[in-house]
Amino acid sequence: MSIASDLIRGHTDSIILARLMGGDNYGYEINKSIQQKTDGKYELKEATLYTAFRRLEQAGCISSYWGNERTGARRRYYSITDSGRDTYEKLIREWQSAKEMIDKLIETEEE
């Protein structure tokens, strides 16, 4: 399970939305890009990934449609909505402040 599986908990939505900010994409490919970006150190488990898609779609952050592949397995593409873009920006801001907060809280202060 390599590092940090627990620490990334809660960032799944942000990660997926970030991937979709660059354009429509489908689940398998999104997960591949996450693995590449982290040099194989992290990946979303499939169950987690697809649960997140349902959650985000129900929340109106993304919409989906079937691709029209003539060959290979079918793909369900996801598209970020305007609301999703807002949510993404909000999550980014929250992450920035949470990061500072956590840094402040877990460092031992030298007085």
Next chain:
Amino acid sequence: MSIASDLIRGHTDSIILARLMGGDNYGYEINKSIQQKTDGKYELKEATLYTAFRRLEQAGCISSYWGNERTGARRRYYSITDSGRDTYEKLIREWQSAKEMIDKLIETEEE
């Protein structure tokens, strides 16, 4: 509930251990110090706090003893163990790398 309640999920143990690196302390006071450090933007909920103490004690990261107050409510003090110190250092390192990883994953890349 202010910011980032969800984002700090999973950092409870690190936060508590960090507080105890500075010396023994008791629950109520630990939580107060967290509120102060974050200017009231964050606090551990009591249920979360005491659950974490049990978890950490069972894991051998901390030990506890009753204070001998002559007045006021009784206090249970916690002390970080050597094993707890190791765990703390490990969690700090994991946080550093998780932070980088998340930053990389949630930013939209400009190519």
Next chain:
DNA sequence: AAATATACATTGACAGGCGAGGTATATTGT
């Protein structure tokens, strides 16, 4: 013909966070 890669999906168990409730003592306000 079998194995692997692509691609999606669900179920059920588990863990952590937390609202709600409870106990007890000391101080402050009216």
Next chain:
DNA sequence: ACAATATACCTCGCCTGTCAATGTATATTT
């Protein structure tokens, strides 16, 4: 005197997110 607030601890039960296991279907490689 009495109520309210602050200090200080604790537990139960729900909710949510993660994930192992399992299943489906198609295409390619061995």
